[in-house]
Amino acid sequence: MDLDAYFAENPMGGSFPTNPDFKSGFVTLVGRPNAGKSTLLNTIMGKKIAITSNTAQTTRHRFRAVHTTDDMQMIIVDTPGLHKPQDALGEELNTSAIKALEDVDVVAMLIDASKPIGRGDEWVAAQVRAAKGSAKICVLSKSDLASDAEISAQREAAEKLCDWDAMVALSAETGRNVDAFVEEVQFLLPEGPAWFPADMETDQPLEVMVAEFIREKILRNFFDEVPHAIGVAVEEMEFEKPNLYRIYAVIYVERDSQKGIIIGKRGAAIKRIGTEARKDLELLLGAKVFLDLSVKVRKNWRRDANQIRRFGYGEGA
Numbered sequence: 001m002d003l004d005a006y007f008a009e010n011p012m013g014g015s016f017p018t019n020p021d022f023k024s025g026f027v028t029l030v031g032r033p034n035a036g037k038s039t040l041l042n043t044i045m046g047k048k049i050a051i052t053s054n055t056a057q058t059t060r061h062r063f064r065a066v067h068t069t070d071d072m073q074m075i076i077v078d079t080p081g082l083h084k085p086q087d088a089l090g091e092e093l094n095t096s097a098i099k100a101l102e103d104v105d106v107v108a109m110l111i112d113a114s115k116p117i118g119r120g121d122e123w124v125a126a127q128v129r130a131a132k133g134s135a136k137i138c139v140l141s142k143s144d145l146a147s148d149a150e151i152s153a154q155r156e157a158a159e160k161l162c163d164w165d166a167m168v169a170l171s172a173e174t175g176r177n178v179d180a181f182v183e184e185v186q187f188l189l190p191e192g193p194a195w196f197p198a199d200m201e202t203d204q205p206l207e208v209m210v211a212e213f214i215r216e217k218i219l220r221n222f223f224d225e226v227p228h229a230i231g232v233a234v235e236e237m238e239f240e241k242p243n244l245y246r247i248y249a250v251i252y253v254e255r256d257s258q259k260g261i262i263i264g265k266r267g268a269a270i271k272r273i274g275t276e277a278r279k280d281l282e283l284l285l286g287a288k289v290f291l292d293l294s295v296k297v298r299k300n301w302r303r304d305a306n307q308i309r310r311f312g313y314g315e316g317a
């Protein structure tokens with residue numbers, strides 16, 4: 001939801017914390033695809049705001065989530081994983097992530113603690129070093145998958161990548177040390193007022209979140225080329241009293257064969273996607289959901305900058 005939409009729904013303007021020592025600012029999460037950025041964001045927020053999957057490049061939108069306590073407001077910018085681009089979509093995602101390093105107070109770079117640091121991490125670190133004026137935190141993510149000895153070795157290797165202000169090994173999956181990360185961010189944030197109302201959690205438009213929740217189910221149900229070839233758009237979404245959303249969404253694929261895979265034998269696959277998505281959407285929207293999904297072929301959309309923009313991928317905060 002953007003601020004205009006928020007204030008349209010909350011004409012009194014919502015509540016802003018008034019503590020005189022209040023701290024506030026922006027923290028960008030960056031890292032290679034699959035480093036665990038979106039999962040960390042969800043754990044901090046205590047609910048699902050960003051979609052996650054073990055398919056690299058799950059995140060296609062840069063967006064902000066707002067975490068407010070009595071003492072601080074951190075505006076977390078989730079970004080698409082930085083990687084070697086293969087097509088126009090990949091380039092758009094990289095540009096979007098690099099842009100999110102500008103003008104923020106804290107940059108947190110996630111490095112998977114359970115995997116050796118590679119050239120991809122070194123390249124991301126170079127982008128982080130180039131981001132002037134922000135404090136830098138190194139997050140060794142997925143610590144539940146690494147032994148203590150592996151974590152110490154990773155610490156030593158990560159020390160060489162940048163002059164970090166802090167380093168935290170954490171697991172967004174178990175929650176271990178996530179509080180320590182939030183405390184480090186709070187320490188590094190400047191004093192300042194809350195920028196957003198205390199109860200505002202994200203600036204993603206609702207339609208975009210709905211499309212993303214549907215896309216997540218496809219990422220989790222299919223492998224190989226299909227997850228990268230799909231785009232999801234919500235065509236229509238209407239609220240019906242007392243408590244029902246009617247949602248009409250289109251899943252775009254690049255080839256007829258992919259359309260067949262998404263639909264499945266006698267529609268079994270798309271039915272499963274619909275059932276899984278509906279459950280999540282009902283939690284997100286706090287209402288019953290009627291979900292109509294259709295599949296359309298749009299050849300080579302990932303090479304078409306206009307279509308990428310129509311989906312809104314790469315754009316955001």
Ligand SMILES: Nc1nc2c(ncn2[C@@H]2O[C@H](COP(=O)(O)OP(=O)(O)OP(=O)(O)O)[C@@H](O)[C@H]2O)c(=O)[nH]1
Pocket residue numbers: 031032033034035036037038039040051052053054055056057058059060079080081082141142143144145170171172173174
């Ligand atoms: N075991 C374990 N798995 C994790 C942890 N954090 C994330 N994962 C898993 O790692 C995979 C990638 O996580 P995401 O949060 O989607 O990663 P991301 O960095 O946002 O990925 P992109 O969108 O590709 O940039 C998912 O399958 C997560 O469940 C963790 O702390 N422990």
